[in-house]
Each structure stands twice: as C-alpha cells, then as structure tokens.
Ligand SMILES: Nc1ncnc2c1ncn2[C@@H]1O[C@H](COP(=O)(O)OP(=O)(O)OP(=O)(O)O)[C@@H](O)[C@H]1O
C-alpha cells in the first residue's frame with residue numbers, strides 16, 4: 325500500500341460491481357489519513373448539463389449526497405470532484421481557439437458541446453485534459469494543490485481508453501499546443517513514478533480470469549500496474565487443520581449453510597493463489613465487510629493501512 329502513496333495519480337479500474345468505487349474512496353481516505361492531500365475523482369458523462377451537480381456512487385461512498393465539477397472538501401486532506409469531459413473540452417478549446425472569449429462562446433453552443441461529447445475519444449480526451457489540469461494545479465507556495473489524484477473509472481477498458489487517445493490523436497494532430505498537452509498526458513499516464521493503475525476484482529473464478537486479462541491489457545498499453553485488490557474476500561477463521569476437522573464433520577451430512585460458506589472460502593483461496601501466480605503486481609486481499617456507504621470505506625481504508633508493504 326505504501327507505494328501507492330508516492331504516486332500522483334491512481335486509476336481504479338475493473339469490471340462492473342466489483343467494488344471500484346469502494347476501493348477508490350478507501351484509497352483516498354487511507355492516503356489522506358497518511359497525511360497526503362488527496363483529490364478523489366469520479367468520471368461522469370459529458371452532455372448538456374456540464375456544471376450540473378450529479379448524484380454519484382463516489383459521493384455516497386464518501387458520505388455525501390453529490391459532487392460538483394469543482395473539488396469540494398470532504399474531510400481534512402480529502403476532497404472530491406466529478407470529472408466531466410466538459411471542463412476539459414473548455415480548456416482544450418481555449419488552447420486551440422485564438423481567444424478565451426471565443427472558446428467560452430463555443431462551449432455555450434449546444435451544437436459544439438454535442439459534437440465534442442459524441443465524437444469517439446473526445447469525451448476521454450476531455451477527461452484526460454481535466455485530469456492533467458487537476459494534477460498540475462499548484463498552490464501559491466508552488467507545491468501541488470493535491471498530492472494524489474484517485475480516479476474511479478466507470479468500467480473495464482476505460483484506463484485503456486485513456487491510454488489509447490493520446491496515440492490516435494497524435495497521429496491526427498502531431499504538432500501544436502494540443503499535441504504538447506497530449507504528449508504530457510501520455511508521459512504522465514505511462515510514468516510508473518507518477519501513475520499507477522489499480523485493478524479491483526472478486527475472489528471467484530470468472531472475475532479472476534477477467535482481472536488477469538485486464539492486467540495483461542494494461543501492461544500492453546504501457547500503463548503501470550500498481551496493485552490488484554481482491555475485494556470481498558470471505559472471512560476465514562480456520563487454520564488448515566481446523567478446516568480439515570470441519571470438512572470431516574460436514575462430510576456425509578445433509579447440505580448446511582456452513583458448507584456453502586466453506587465452499588466460498590475454498591474458492592476464494594484458490595482465486596487468490598491463481599491471481600498471485602499470474603500477475604506480477606502486489607495483490608492485496610480486502611475482506612467482505614458488513615457495512616455500507618462511508619462506514620464501509622472507513623473500514624476498508626483501515627484494512628488497507630494494515631495490509632502491509634504491498
Ligand atoms: N469489501 C466490501 N465489503 C462489503 N461490501 C462491499 C465491499 N466492497 C464493495 N461492497 C459493496 O458492493 C457493492 C458494489 O460496490 P461498488 O459500488 O464499489 O462497485 P463498483 O465496481 O464501483 O460498481 P460499478 O461498476 O457499478 O461502478 C456496493 O453495494 C458496495 O457497498
């Protein structure tokens with residue numbers, strides 16, 4: 325876990341429903357507790373209401389009702405923001421169009437906004453621009469406004485989508501201010517001392533296979549893989565001997581609830597062993613916790629703190 329603290333940006337990815345938002349919010353709380361100034365960001369769609377507040381899963385995981393496209397204070401050292409493509413597009417237009425006034429007028433035009441949201445890779449580019457802006461933001465004394473940006477990505481493939489835009493865009497626009505910004509974005513994304521992606525998965529057969537595939541994809545795109553979190557690992561109270569004893573006791577008996585739990589524990593052990601063997605990055609197991617919302621992420625942040633050096 326300590327290694328994550330040295331990064332400037334952590335991108336949390338994984339399949340739907342595995343716990344990306346929970347893990348992102350928990351990493352943010354963990355890092356804030358370690359004294360880092362943290363900004364936790366959720367990617368949201370573009371569309372018409374660029375500045376409208378959004379009800380978000382991340383807000384709930386942090387104990388708030390909603391987020392805004394400007395950072396809001398959550399707790400000491402901890403802020404959260406909705407990462408919409410719109411602000412990135414605005415900055416992008418300001419970089420390409422000759423005058424700020426013109427860029428702002430262009431952003432007010434529904435047609436241009438719709439175009440920017442619809443063109444493939446443009447939403448991602450808006451997000452990348454905005455991410456860069458947030459990562460670079462400095463305070464008056466010259467230090468970074470936020471030491472660490474934790475991004476809750478919406479679904480598998482988005483970390484990859486972010487990595488793909490720079491290359492495809494550079495082919496179309498090889499020079500100029502956009503190309504420069506895009507190159508910087510790419511350099512940031514691919515620098516293991518700056519950026520780390522985090523893959524979240526569940527301790528079951530299929531999710532583990534998918535996570536291994538995702539890790540391979542991430543490495544192929546040269547995005548550094550920092551940590552794999554195997555989330556919702558069932559509580560396992562047994563030593564190997566105790567487990568055998570319980571197995572013998574249950575053998576030949578009619579099916580019981582405990583047997584199901586034992587099977588889940590067994591599958592989880594196999595799953596952890598499988599992903600540990602397949603992936604080079606550190607694997608951190610996070611327990612299934614019977615809490616929700618902000619209490620859940622408080623608890624998971626504590627689990628991360630005790631997870632050791634991974
Ligand atoms: N370690 C955990 N213990 C108990 N419940 C958990 C844990 N991690 C996540 N959950 C629960 O699982 C559900 C899904 O988690 P979460 O919203 O973080 O997943 P997600 O990957 O962000 O989903 P989506 O793909 O929809 O964005 C939530 O109800 C959350 O409270």
Ligand SMILES: [Mg+2]
Nearest residue numbers: 344345346381
């Ligand atoms: Mg989520």
